[in-house]
Amino acid sequence: MTAAQPAAESMPKVASAHDKILIVDFGSQVTQLIARRVREEGVYSEIVPFQKAEAAFREMKPKAVILSGGPESVHEAGSPRAPQSIFDSGVPVLGICYGQMTMAAQLGGEVEGGHAREFGRADLEVKAPSNLFDSIWSIGEKHPVWMSHGDRITKMPPGFVVAGVSANAPFAVIQDEKRKYYGLMFHPEVVHTPDGAKLIRNFVRKVAGLTGDWTMRAFREEAIEKIRAQVGKGRVICGLSGGVDSAVAAVLIHEAIGDQLTCVFVDHGLLRLDEARTVVDLFRHHYNIPLVHVDASKQFLGELAGVTDPEVKRKTIGRLFIDVFDAEAKKIAEKGQGSADFLAQGTLYPDVIESVSFTGGPSVTIKSHHNVGGLPARMKMKLVEPLRELFKDEVR
Template sequence: MTEKILILDFGSQYTQLIARRVRELNVYCEIHPFNKIPPVDSSVKGLILSGSPCSVREANAPDVDLTPFKGKMPVLGVCYGAQLMAHKAGNDVLPSKIREYGRAKLVSIHNTDKLMKEITPDSQVWMSHGDTISGLDDKFEILASTESVKVAAYKVKGEQTYGIQFHPEVTHSLEGKVILRNFVVHICGCSQDWTPDIFIDSTVAELKATLGNDKVVLGLSGGVDSSVAAVLIDKAIGDRLTCIFVDNGLLRKNEFDEVLASYKDMGLNVIGVDAKEQFYSALKGLSDPEQKRKAIGRVFIEVFDQEAHKISDVKWLGQGTIYPDIIESVSVKGPSATIKSHHNVGGLPEKMKMKVVEPLKTLFKDEVRIVGKSLGIDDTILGRHPFPGPGLAIRILGDITAEKVSILQEVDHLFISGLKRVGEYDKVWQAGAILLPVKSVGVMGDERTYENVVSLRAVTSTDGMTADWAHLPYEFLADISSEIINKVKGVNRVVYDISSKPPATIEWE
């Protein structure tokens, strides 16, 4: 039984970051909404309460019964979590006289306590709170303060229950990893044995037990997630796995043939399906992004279902779902009002009446890549940038035509090839081009032109949840702009997107 840390989510933007930091310690953890706590067994070694945009003083503030945990296992409250435990114990949590947001320095550090072990004087931490724990009764012990916050860290006497007012999970808390290590390893006693190889062994064993002699069909996209999922399932059941790779006519230039060739070298049983015309026909005249996604999803299901039924007695649908997908579907506030449709997930299990197997559902994106490396998957697949499920359809603003797809494929090919040529590709999380529904005046030779505008987009990120625009060299941008305009007929203007996420998103649609 894998030992784990439970993280209760009260709605903080940083909750996934707490989980990522714990995983970096080779300790398995799970995030659950504060109001959907799973059964607790001996595998749970400790509990972390996340922050929250709420105040404990609000009438309907998130609350949780800590009776199954407090005093029975180590508990760490972060920001709101710390305030909640102090408040429930009868201490005052009041509006801060000065809202503390940003960098602060710890003083009066109680280094003899395990949580604060090895934390240096004036250690920088990151604060983000509008309330302050104004004081604690004699059942509590203050472990650290800042110049403006007396209770920056505390412990409940006689228990392994801790609260910290700052966020150790963000990089601005320079010794935050030390505090999390102190809690997870030295206080909870986790053995740090959750490694890629352990994950692979346990997952393959679980797949063998679950799937038995059944057949599985899986839709490959050419990306990291579906490729790693396919190799894991293949290790468990071999040729009882059939992979289907659909060319929807919205892939990158030459991608269909190149991806099929790469999968052959991996020994996977892959069927390639050319369905371009079916997708173009379904997309004709559609400009709304959600309508385009739904049309692509509908046709994908039809094509995939048709191909899958050529294989007899298939009982399972394999998918490359990863942990952020799971977390967001059971978030504290429930699914968002408008969830983007994804052609490789939505509706397939219901349509095909199959059970779903998702071997990567506990992993973050960077963990998927690490597991893929341990599986021996080629870097050309593991290093591929994320690519949207609906493909170039959401990078062509407005309606879709074969001509527009061809123009964008050429632009994208030059941009991506250029990034690789100058050594920038691996520094970027995701890159691509967007065909805008705009035409501009230009001059080529002695003639005026009236042609398309494309925007180049490149971002840096660790997981795609937040992203900064990539600061590509000006010389490269100048060269690639010139190359695109000279080589791609129909384009006479190139712009570069310098928006970060948030407030913008990575894709334009």
């Protein structure tokens, strides 16, 4: 999902033993929140652009699929679609906003544009019982939800019934409970839909029947084994920034391979007062992890002077970091400790998602993180990124 460098090999994917939910991304700005809500239920979820969803579905073998919202209109020629193989597989499917529209269109319904746009708070009236509503909503009740749509379903697919309506959305919730297909015209993943997380929980637990085995304890144990398998007897340099991400990555890698790891803390001159001293003391005297402290503040500040474009800054920082790491790798080799073949980073899942461009996903690039899109192609070391599948709260 990134503009990966040829030499940059990521760690293996999450263990196949876990239950998984695939989230097909159609370009919504809040798709990440869907993944967060699913993971809050202890189920591993992964976001994949719709262009790559077919291959991802085959590889992941998910127990359920969620189709995200998006800015396109289903009735327009060339608009995105979900892989037909998802519907042919028999797994439960939840379509949200655009995801509901394309599901309806692909399964034999009709969708039209030009109807009243609806953006913001709306009151949804429950018209039929649903496994999504179990212990949350009852027939006849009205509940606030967050709408964002311009298209409207005008004819439901065969087998579907209406479970909820709003003033401008006569098909606000549709379902085929026999096939476990559900479509929501509103966004349950955002906080503006107060009961949204509960609805997603019901999809995960009651509809898909997943128990939730995605825990950080299990992740830690698996990550250590993956690191050992990837690195073998090689040496690893870990780039420390002083933040929680790289610190957790370093401690995790040290648990896995011990003194095969050397941390390089680059003081780029942009740190808080006494932060460099705190980091050095923590890693050398508390964690007992081999640490090289490099004061590169003049180099960084010199090259960043006068640079105002954020993208240029990020790519410059990425390039300078690799320059420092390459130099330190050579020093380690010269000391007879063996060459460092791996560069470890605290890359997180949002780093990966936000660095995707339209060529890799439906959304434009939010920003190229220095540890994703900012790495130069000439980098010789392979990447070790044990946190690449995690959100920040999971890392903490």
